[in-house]
Amino acid sequence: MEGTPVWNSESSLVVESPSASSSSNTAQEKGSLINVDPSSNSVEADQQHTNNEPLQYGGVDLPLPDFSSRLRDVLRFSPDHARMLEPHVPSPTTPYKAMTPKESIRVTLTYAQSLDGAIALAPGMQTALSGPESKAMTHHLRSRHDAILIGVGTMLVDNPSLNCRIEGAGGYGGENLEHQPIPVIIDPQCKWDFGWSKVFELAQKGKGRPPIIVHSAPMPRYRKIPLQKAGGVSMHIPRRSFDDHRISWNDIFARLRLEHDIKSVMVEGGGSIIEELLAPENFWMVDSVIVTIAPTWLGKGAVSAAPKDCVQGVHKVAVAKLKDVKWVPLGDDVVMCAKPDVKVPQK
Numbered sequence: 001m002e003g004t005p006v007w008n009s010e011s012s013l014v015v016e017s018p019s020a021s022s023s024s025n026t027a028q029e030k031g032s033l034i035n036v037d038p039s040s041n042s043v044e045a046d047q048q049h050t051n052n053e054p055l056q057y058g059g060v061d062l063p064l065p066d067f068s069s070r071l072r073d074v075l076r077f078s079p080d081h082a083r084m085l086e087p088h089v090p091s092p093t094t095p096y097k098a099m100t101p102k103e104s105i106r107v108t109l110t111y112a113q114s115l116d117g118a119i120a121l122a123p124g125m126q127t128a129l130s131g132p133e134s135k136a137m138t139h140h141l142r143s144r145h146d147a148i149l150i151g152v153g154t155m156l157v158d159n160p161s162l163n164c165r166i167e168g169a170g171g172y173g174g175e176n177l178e179h180q181p182i183p184v185i186i187d188p189q190c191k192w193d194f195g196w197s198k199v200f201e202l203a204q205k206g207k208g209r210p211p212i213i214v215h216s217a218p219m220p221r222y223r224k225i226p227l228q229k230a231g232g233v234s235m236h237i238p239r240r241s242f243d244d245h246r247i248s249w250n251d252i253f254a255r256l257r258l259e260h261d262i263k264s265v266m267v268e269g270g271g272s273i274i275e276e277l278l279a280p281e282n283f284w285m286v287d288s289v290i291v292t293i294a295p296t297w298l299g300k301g302a303v304s305a306a307p308k309d310c311v312q313g314v315h316k317v318a319v320a321k322l323k324d325v326k327w328v329p330l331g332d333d334v335v336m337c338a339k340p341d342v343k344v345p346q347k
């Protein structure tokens with residue numbers, strides 16, 4: 001389809017951050033980044049002088065301008081909006097709800113949809129739905145989670161950066177890899193070629209962390225070696241059973257917590273992943289739902305975020321419900337923040 005809007009790809013930076021450093025897969029409780037200017041969402045870098053040669057005037061060296069935090073495509077999110085979202089993002093005081101303390105991980109399900117409940121124009125198509133303000137919100141959310149999780153379908157279609165480009169995050173004016181989430185890709189059959197991805201490029205540049213790939217089929221050496229060389233991790237989790245190719249979400253979240261100390265994960269899609277987590281057997285694992293609704297209709301044939309229907313006895317019932325709902329207008333979009341209205345099953 002011609003003229004389909006897509007999100008801008010990763011920023012080529014005018015000035016390299018001096019502090020790119022080694023990455024670690026050990027997660028930490030995350031604090032908040034302070035973003036000072038609510039009126040602006042991106043900072044254009046001054047392109048007039050980008051190398052490290054001293055500027056000269058009449059044979060005299062002039063002091064170099066300070067570009068350290070003036071990076072192209074760096075995003076800002078208004079502190080007022082950040083405060084409104086605060087009860088819906090993980091913080092060290094948010095109680096865990098999982099079954100055992102070891103399995104405790106806070107899960108935020110977040111995505112953008114049209115007015116007809118679609119997340120992309122067609123299968124295999126990246127579609128920009130979030131406006132600039134809600135895009136900045138997504139990156140603010142990324143800064144507040146230890147990990148960001150997507151399905152391989154999204155990875156193959158979108159080739160996303162999966163890093164945090166909020167001003168002050170590591171590689172974007174901040175130190176090391178501070179506030180950069182660990183990308184987690186659910187890729188049961190090892191289809192993703194990490195070596196040719198943006199995630200790889202950003203990890204090499206110190207602007208994002210190397211990923212964890214969750215798979216159930218054996219990972220071939222030609223995939224594993226570049227992954228491990230870059231500091232990434234292959235996490236083998238067997239599928240549920242012989243006739244169910246899926247991996248259990250309880251296993252995925254428990255292993256992320258137990259083996260990598262990931263205490264919070266932001267699930268960004270795509271369609272199949274959202275549908276699975278909204279299903280009654282999984283929805284209790286979700287702590288927070290944050291959905292951006294964009295003022296557009298994508299039409300029939302679009303990729304929907306609709307879970308399988310639910311029948312109790314002979315009656316159809318709602319699949320999933322929310323409570324503590326808050327609506328936050330952000331630019332032309334509206335963002336719904338809420339908590340699942342479900343009981344945690346007892347073991």
Ligand SMILES: NC(=O)c1ccc[n+]([C@@H]2O[C@H](COP(=O)([O-])OP(=O)(O)OC[C@H]3O[C@@H](n4cnc5c(N)ncnc54)[C@H](O)[C@@H]3O)[C@@H](O)[C@H]2O)c1
Nearest residue numbers: 111112119120126151152153154246247269270271272273
């Ligand atoms: N609007 C948004 O917020 C948003 C967000 C993300 C993706 N998208 C769009 O969604 C589309 C991709 O969606 P999709 O449904 O094709 O792909 P997906 O990203 O949901 O990935 C699906 C794949 O993940 C794996 N998977 C999922 N659950 C699994 C489980 N329990 N066990 C084992 N493997 C599992 C399977 O291989 C499956 O084929 C793209 O068009 C993308 O642009 C939109």
Ligand SMILES: Nc1nc(=O)c(N)c(NC[C@H](O)[C@H](O)[C@H](O)COP(=O)(O)O)[nH]1
Nearest residue numbers: 112127128129130138158160161162268
């Ligand atoms: N919040 C949101 N609004 C959208 O309009 C849209 N298309 C996505 N899609 C999510 C998906 O994971 C994308 O691939 C990444 O959002 C790409 O963004 P990055 O390169 O990682 O910054 N997400």
